[in-house]
Amino acid sequence: MTGTEHPAPASPHPTSKALGAYADGEGESVDAMRIEAHLRECAQCRTRAETLAALRTIAGSAVRYDAPPGLRDDVHYALDGIAGPAPRRPPRDARAAAWRWATGAMLAASLGALTLSALLVAGAPGAEERIAEEVTAAHIRSQLGEHAIDVAASDQHVVKPWLAQRLDFSPEVVDRAAQGFPLAGARVDYVDRRRVAALVYRRRDHAIDVFVWPADARADAPVVAAPAYRGYHRLHWVRDGFNWWAVSDLEPDELGAFVQALGRPTTQP
Amino acid sequence: MDGEGTRTGDRARFEALVLPHLPAAYNLARWLTRNDHDARDVVQEAFLRAFRAFHGFRGIEARPWLLAIVRNSGYTWLRARRGFNAAAALQDDDLSDDTGRADLLDPAEVLSRAQDPARVHRALEAVPLRFREALVLRELEELSYREIATVLAVPIGTVMSRLARGRALLALELTGPNP
Numbered sequence: 001m002t003g004t005e006h007p008a009p010a011s012p013h014p015t016s017k018a019l020g021a022y023a024d025g026e027g028e029s030v031d032a033m034r035i036e037a038h039l040r041e042c043a044q045c046r047t048r049a050e051t052l053a054a055l056r057t058i059a060g061s062a063v064r065y066d067a068p069p070g071l072r073d074d075v076h077y078a079l080d081g082i083a084g085p086a087p088r089r090p091p092r093d094a095r096a097a098a099w100r101w102a103t104g105a106m107l108a109a110s111l112g113a114l115t116l117s118a119l120l121v122a123g124a125p126g127a128e129e130r131i132a133e134e135v136t137a138a139h140i141r142s143q144l145g146e147h148a149i150d151v152a153a154s155d156q157h158v159v160k161p162w163l164a165q166r167l168d169f170s171p172e173v174v175d176r177a178a179q180g181f182p183l184a185g186a187r188v189d190y191v192d193r194r195r196v197a198a199l200v201y202r203r204r205d206h207a208i209d210v211f212v213w214p215a216d217a218r219a220d221a222p223v224v225a226a227p228a229y230r231g232y233h234r235l236h237w238v239r240d241g242f243n244w245w246a247v248s249d250l251e252p253d254e255l256g257a258f259v260q261a262l263g264r265p266t267t268q269p
Numbered sequence: 270m271d272g273e274g275t276r277t278g279d280r281a282r283f284e285a286l287v288l289p290h291l292p293a294a295y296n297l298a299r300w301l302t303r304n305d306h307d308a309r310d311v312v313q314e315a316f317l318r319a320f321r322a323f324h325g326f327r328g329i330e331a332r333p334w335l336l337a338i339v340r341n342s343g344y345t346w347l348r349a350r351r352g353f354n355a356a357a358a359l360q361d362d363d364l365s366d367d368t369g370r371a372d373l374l375d376p377a378e379v380l381s382r383a384q385d386p387a388r389v390h391r392a393l394e395a396v397p398l399r400f401r402e403a404l405v406l407r408e409l410e411e412l413s414y415r416e417i418a419t420v421l422a423v424p425i426g427t428v429m430s431r432l433a434r435g436r437a438l439l440a441l442e443l444t445g446p447n448p
């Protein structure tokens with residue numbers, strides 16, 4: 001704790017209850033705006049929020065127990081006893097096997113992410129790693145609070161001027177609903193020591209953030225994947241003089257498909 | 270519809286709405302009972318209870334509804350087999366506030382202790398039942414506060430305090446001396 005280096009904040013520290021609800025995105029129950037304002041001025045509570053975020057990740061990495069293979073059948077038989085036979089039955093062994101595989105893969109993924117996070121903490125980050133961390137943190141913050149989107153619109157003709165009013169550049173904004181990635185809106189975020197455009201797309205219940213800001217280099221650069229970090233995948237590239245970073249907890253394949261869709265020429269009338 | 274038809278219709282509806290939540294039901298039962306055999310019994314019992322109550326089920330969210338039944342079956346089991354005192358286990362008013370101590374922890378330290386999955390597992394198992402169940406529902410089953418409130422039959426404010434305290438206890442377990 002480094003409370004002595006900082007002036008006492010003007011607003012009262014949020015309780016652990018309130019901070020936890022805020023971190024869980026349960027903003028209805030607490031005053032998220034007040035907490036965000038407080039976090040901006042209080043280093044001590046920012047540390048509390050970080051500890052909380054770490055704990056949420058950790059608890060989520062505990063084992064989610066797999067239902068034993070025979071259990072679904074047992075339940076069916078028990079129900080047969082009181083309800084008569086089922087109308088029809090799907091092949092449950094196959095489903096159980098798929099489920100075992102899926103949970104095993106999830107566990108392996110979360111363990112891999114934890115190991116990787118150790119590497120990220122240990123290594124001194126280069127510029128790319130630093131930006132990868134910043135965009136990921138920005139994405140996670142947006143998902144925690146209520147500020148994922150400042151302008152909610154699927155119409156690129158609404159989003160683009162909204163961003164142009166707030167930034168000193170105007171990135172290309174396209175909707176990709178036809179490819180299964182509808183534009184949900186945008187916000188202004190802060191990455192690499194500057195204000196950047198954050199375009200928000202949806203894929204089922206996942207959000208994809210696309211951060212865009214002017215690049216130093218004018219030459220285009222191909223799509224590169226930064227190492228996955230706790231289940232978040234990051235792809236970045238340079239196009240038309242802009243840095244592009246896509247961040248999401250989607251599977252890498254799907255995120256790759258999204259970036260491909262994004263790069264396609266607009267076929268709007 | 271005659272009785273037979275209604276029952277068959279219920280069964281089909283039950284299979285479509287409730288049975289898909291078997292993995293969540295088992296996970297909760299397993300974390301409540303802390304062993305596989307009892308968790309299976311609890312899940313079977315819960316599904317039978319759920320089916321009997323299902324005819325009157327008009328809700329839209331089957332998962333919290335089912336998990337509330339799993340939890341009740343789990344507590345019935347705990348009471349029967351262990352001389353377990355549910356009232357004592359669930360009292361909230363004896364809370365000394367550990368959240369203050371947990372606030373002083375260094376996030377990097379907490380994370381570094383979490384590198385060992387077995388340790389995380391033991392730490393969560395060591396968290397007392399009333400906080401552990403809230404953490405399992407939130408972090409593993411990803412229920413909303415409102416859904417957790419339904420499962421635990423408590424107000425949302427209580428969900429918030431259980432989670433805050435549960436997380437503090439988990440952090441203290443993790444950063445405590447090696448077990």
